[in-house]
Amino acid sequence: MAIKEGLRPGGRSARVQESVHSAVRDLLEEQDRATVTVPQIAARAGVTPSTIYRRWGDLSVLLADVALARMRPESEPANTGSLRGDVRAWAEQYLDEMSSEPGRNILRDVQCSTTPALCATIIGGQLQTILDRYPDQPKPNVDRLINMVAAPTVFRILFSAAPLEVEELHRLIEIALSQ
Amino acid sequence: MAIKEGLRPGGRSARVQESVHSAVRDLLEEQDRATVTVPQIAARAGVTPSTIYRRWGDLSVLLADVALARMRPESEPANTGSLRGDVRAWAEQYLDEMSSEPGRNILRDVQCSTTPALCATIIGGQLQTILDRYPDQPKPNVDRLINMVAAPTVFRILFSAAPLEVEELHRLIEIALSQ
DNA sequence: CGCTTAAAGCAAATTCTTTGTGTTAAGGTC
DNA sequence: GACCTTAACACAAAGAATTTGCTTTAAGCG
Numbered sequence: 001m002a003i004k005e006g007l008r009p010g011g012r013s014a015r016v017q018e019s020v021h022s023a024v025r026d027l028l029e030e031q032d033r034a035t036v037t038v039p040q041i042a043a044r045a046g047v048t049p050s051t052i053y054r055r056w057g058d059l060s061v062l063l064a065d066v067a068l069a070r071m072r073p074e075s076e077p078a079n080t081g082s083l084r085g086d087v088r089a090w091a092e093q094y095l096d097e098m099s100s101e102p103g104r105n106i107l108r109d110v111q112c113s114t115t116p117a118l119c120a121t122i123i124g125g126q127l128q129t130i131l132d133r134y135p136d137q138p139k140p141n142v143d144r145l146i147n148m149v150a151a152p153t154v155f156r157i158l159f160s161a162a163p164l165e166v167e168e169l170h171r172l173i174e175i176a177l178s179q
Numbered sequence: 180m181a182i183k184e185g186l187r188p189g190g191r192s193a194r195v196q197e198s199v200h201s202a203v204r205d206l207l208e209e210q211d212r213a214t215v216t217v218p219q220i221a222a223r224a225g226v227t228p229s230t231i232y233r234r235w236g237d238l239s240v241l242l243a244d245v246a247l248a249r250m251r252p253e254s255e256p257a258n259t260g261s262l263r264g265d266v267r268a269w270a271e272q273y274l275d276e277m278s279s280e281p282g283r284n285i286l287r288d289v290q291c292s293t294t295p296a297l298c299a300t301i302i303g304g305q306l307q308t309i310l311d312r313y314p315d316q317p318k319p320n321v322d323r324l325i326n327m328v329a330a331p332t333v334f335r336i337l338f339s340a341a342p343l344e345v346e347e348l349h350r351l352i353e354i355a356l357s358q
Numbered sequence: 359c360g361c362t363t364a365a366a367g368c369a370a371a372t373t374c375t376t377t378g379t380g381t382t383a384a385g386g387t388c
Numbered sequence: 389g390a391c392c393t394t395a396a397c398a399c400a401a402a403g404a405a406t407t408t409g410c411t412t413t414a415a416g417c418g
Contacts, residue, residue, distance in 0.1 A: 011414080011415065012365075012366075012413080012414060012415070013364085013365065013366090013415080016365085016366075037404085037405070038405075038406080039404080039405065039406095047366080047367090048366070048367055048368070049405080049406080050366085050367075050368080050369095050406085050407080050408085051365080051366055051367075053405095053406065053407070054365080054366080054407095055365080055366090058406085108290065108291060110338075111287065111290060111337050111338065112287060112291065116337060116338050117338065117339055117340040119338040119339075120334075120335070120338045120339035120340070121340075143347070146331075146334075146339075147331035147334075147335075147343070147347065147351060148327060148331070148351070150334070151330040151331040151333075151334035151335070152325075152326035152327070152330040152331075152334075154330075154334055154338070155299075155325075155326075155329070155330035155333055155334055156299070156326075156330070158290050158295060159289075159290065159295050159296065159298040159299045159333070160296055160298075160299035160325075161296040161299070161300075164326070168322070168326065172326060172327070175354060175358060179354060190383080190384070191382080191383060191384075191396070191397075192384080192395085192396065192397090195396085195397075216373085216374070217374075217375080218373080218374065218375095226397075226398085227397070227398050227399070228374080228375080229375085229376080229377085229397080229398075229399080229400095230396080230397055230398075232374095232375065232376070232377095233376095233377095233396080233397080234396080234397090237375085
């Protein structure tokens with residue numbers, strides 16, 4: 001029991017999880033998200049449907065699990081040498097990734113999960129990393145950046161006809177940094 | 180064909196719609212949203228499941244339809260006599276309504292619908308009404324208010340562990356109005 | 359190496375969704 | 389107001405997804 005969670009992360013379990021996640025990612029590329037079913041995923045992953053139901057509960061939880069894994073960034077935010085530059089670079093990339101069709105779906109799926117709060121945590125972590133690079137500079141706290149930069153970006157993608165314009169994004173960043 | 184949509188809004192159709200909407204609202208109060216099913220709604224509403232499937236397609240669409248109807252405000256934003264007061268009153272009420280359990284679910288359901296863009300339209304309409312009351316005053320445009328007030332409110336509710344604090348909401352409003 | 363048990367497989371039972379066909383009642387016409 | 393046309397609903401059977409009881413496999417431990 002010297003392992004992370006109270007589960008069995010060893011060989012088979014891990015293989016099944018990876019196989020299922022991979023099947024989900026593949027299917028989401030091939031077809032519309034609304035048409036993906038659990039039996040279909042199971043077949044692709046070489047697993048029994050009941051395995052998926054027993055482990056994840058239902059489709060929305062599985063999709064959220066996969067979406068959260070994809071949301072977790074694989075690299076540090078770009079370091080441009082200035083606070084403004086770093087925030088801009090991060091925000092532009094985030095806007096770009098999430099306003100695509102698959103990006104929107106990731107946001108949707110995460111949001112339907114039981115722990116969508118992790119989303120703000122991940123974003124906050126990224127932004128905090130940037131802020132920590134400039135310790136001797138007057139700057140807003142993470143919360144403010146989340147509220148004024150990340151929030152409108154995500155909100156527009158999910159609830160508006162058109163995503164945030166890059167110009168408006170820049171203006172919001174200026175306002176946030178000047179407070 | 181002098182009617183709104185290309186449908187038949189007359190007697191029976193309207194009755195069924197109201198009956199189904201009402202059944203959904205009732206069930207959402209009695210039990211967890213994840214446990215509500217179409218056959219259950221149909222039984223409560225006194226209609227056949229196939230009626231619901233034929234008319235709405237599936238559960239998520241129906242829930243979104245009900246959620247959108249609930250989101251549509253029944254009254255004008257409060258008129259306090261000042262721009263700041265009106266925006267504050269609106270934002271506080273919105274934060275309050277949407278951070279409750281049913282409120283969160285409404286946001287989720289709308290967001291999963293095919294026309295979540297209507298959400299920004301409704302919010303924008305409310306805010307525009309407020310702005311129009313003060314024509315001779317320097318003020319931000321609706322977009323800015325949506326981005327700096329509504330967006331963080333909704334984002335926090337959906338993706339963060341805790342909703343926006345009222346103090347931070349007030350600060351964001353100050354910043355938005357001072358630009 | 360063998361023991362214990364979490365996690366997967368399998369299959370039957372249940373529940374939900376789809377679909378073909380017949381019936382009801384809006385909305386329009388005379 | 390009686391008659392037509394057809395959108396919207398009811399019913400029932402077929403199809404698909406989900407749940408559940410039981411069996412088998414293999415991870416982790418002594």
